[in-house]
Amino acid sequence: MTDLFHSNSETFCLNCGFMKSRLSRDDPPAFPHHLLTTNDPPSDLEVAQVQGILDTLHDHVSDLDASINDVGEILAKLRSRRKNTVDEIHRGRAILSVIRRLPGDVLGEIFSYTTPDESHRRVIDRSPWVLGRVCSQWRAISVSLSTLWSDVDSSLPLPVLMSQLERSKGCGLTIRLIYSETEALDPLIDCSTHWETVDIEMGVNMLPLLDRVYGKVPMLRHLKCRDSTGVGSCTSFQIAPNLSTVIINGKAMLRLPWMQLTRLRQRVPSIDDLTQLGSARNLVELSLTNTVSLSLSLARARELPEAVILELPLLRVLYIEDGEFLNFLLLPALENIYISKRPSSLAAFIDRSMCRLRKFTIIDPDVSTVIRVLDCASTVIELRLQLTTKHPGPFVSYLTVPSSFNADSRPPCPELRSLSLCTNVLDDHQSSQVVRMVESRLHSSACSSLSICRILDLENSKLVDYAYKTLDELRGGGIDAEWLPEKSARRRLIDWREEYV
Structure with missing residues (x-):
């Protein structure tokens, strides 16, 4: 047609x-040619013609x-x-889309990777809610998967919250409790037997509500409690047979099944609290903040009772703000430590604990302290240092293996494979020292090859010429080398800390 x-x-x-x-x-007809090529006036007849x-x-x-x-x-x-x-x-x-032909179990597995992260938990226009708006098949699959609905946001409108709890169908729940969201608290408290991960913001009126969950949290594994007011002691989680990880921020005071905990992060505000910390003998990871004032109090005490020396026989990872607190710890299994202040007690701690440390992160030590510590830590594999000294050369020289060393000699840190050095004073000459040090360890039969080298430059906002030269020389030797300018270096320092806290 x-x-x-x-x-x-x-x-x-x-x-x-x-x-x-x-x-x-x-x-259309053309204008008279002679009128276009001359300045002669047109005749009356030509005027009519042109018009x-x-x-x-x-x-x-x-x-x-x-x-x-x-x-x-x-x-x-x-x-x-x-x-x-x-x-x-x-x-x-x-x-003809492939996803249209996927079996329901495969779609369900894909859906499980769409749950929102913490920053987007409060948006109902995201997974899992949005999945049911695509088609009836997706809705049926998403509603049938209880694990998709297990991350419960107490800020949701009550009807939506109740619908989500119904769809979770008794699987382990991840919830956040804030007292201001009073409408949501009762249904969340009532389902405490299904709590698995709980984040609580304490308030003066929260304690009576939490009393209702005492002995009713059989699935609870992870507990985070925040309290800026110090409302009192909470006993609600004293009976929690599966609780293994606890994070305590602020002034929260909790009675916990300390013996079964394996991961703990908390402030240590007083000597009295050391007793309960000493009871947590199964801890594998421990992060202690606000330890400066406590270590000073312990140091000023006239008599230090034997109980003050805390032995945690299974602890492998420790984050600690004040290195002086190490004077009161005995950690024979420790492998990984982060110290942000005053690391001078670390050498004595290593000798006393007889631990085989594998990873150090030390912030702002002086070079002599670092050398003294490394003399006691022949088992270290990864070393991360932030040096503010104007003369890091002695430290680099310390790690350099002389060519005279043979397989029977014992150089410093013979097992060292990864070095991250953060400084604001590494110039061209000192960069060359780093290259020679790495090469000496690479070619020496007396130690393991240093295969990873990171330089964090806090002074320069972009790579300087000698940085490129250093990287070329290191990478030419087969080293996994990285030189981070100021902004990236500060981000990496934050990453170091966030591994622990």
């Missing part, structure tokens, strides 16, 4: 492109304008038809 488009001035065939319009008329030509040209312009408008309409119609055709193509491709 012929598809014609009609307008006031023309007919256009959408199939073959034929156009019948006033554009096909003869060309007639002008009228004809005006008519022709009108025809052209009309044709342009008609072509615009034709173009708009063609574009509309093209869009509709492309939409049809998309719809057809959707029919």
Whole structure:
């Protein structure tokens, strides 16, 4: 069937492109040539002739304008038809889409990776809610997967919250409790037997509510409690047979099943609290903040009772702000330690605990302290230091293995494989020292090869010339080398800390 488009001035065939319009008329007559090439005045007859030509040209312009408008309409119609055709193509491709043919169990596995992170938990226009708006099949699958609904946000409207609790169907719940969200607290408290991970913001009126969960948290594994007011002691989690990880921020005071904990992060505000910490003998990871004031209190005590020396026989990872607190710890299994202040007690601690440390992160030590510590830590594999000294050269020289060393000699840190050095004073000469040190360890038979070298430059906002030179030399030797300028270096320092806290 012929598809014609009609307008006031023309007919256009959408199939073959034929156009019948006033554009096909003869060309208009020309002006008298001698009047175009001279400045002679026209005669009366020529004036009438020129005026007639002008009228004809005006008519022709009108025809052209009309044709342009008609072509615009034709173009708009063609574009509309093209869009509709492309939409049809998309719809057809959707029919053939692989995801449309996936089995329900595979779709469910994919859905499990769509749950929002912490920053987006409060948006109901995200997974899992949005999955049910795609099609009936997706809705049926998402509703049937209780684990998709296990991360419960107490800020949701009550009907939505109740729907989510119903869909979770008794699987372990991750919830956040804030007392200001009173409407949601009762249903969340009532389902405490299914709590698995709980984040609580304590308040003066929260304790009576939490009393209702005493002995009713059999699935609880992870507990985070925040309290900036010190509302009192909470005993609600004293009976929690599966509780293994606890994070305590602020002034929260909790009675816990200390013996079964394996991971703990808390402030240590007083000597009295050391007793309960000493009871946590199964801890594997421990993060202690606000330890400066406590270590000072312990140091000033006239008599230090034997109980003050805390032995945690299974602890492998320790974050501690004040290194002086190490004077009161005995950790024979420790492998990984982060110290942010005053690491001078670390050497004595290593000797006393007889631990085999594998990873150090030390912030702002002096070079002599680092060397003294490393003399006691021959088992270290990874070393991360932030040195603010103006002369890091002695430390680099300490790690350099002389060519005279043989396989029977014992260089410093013979098992060292990864070094991260953060400084704001590493110049061209000192960079060359680093290269020579790495090469000496790479070629020495007396120690393991140093295969990873990171330099964190706190002084320069971009890589300087000698940084490129250093990287070329290190990478040329097969080293995994990285030089981070100021902004990236500060981000990496934060990453170091966040591994622990």
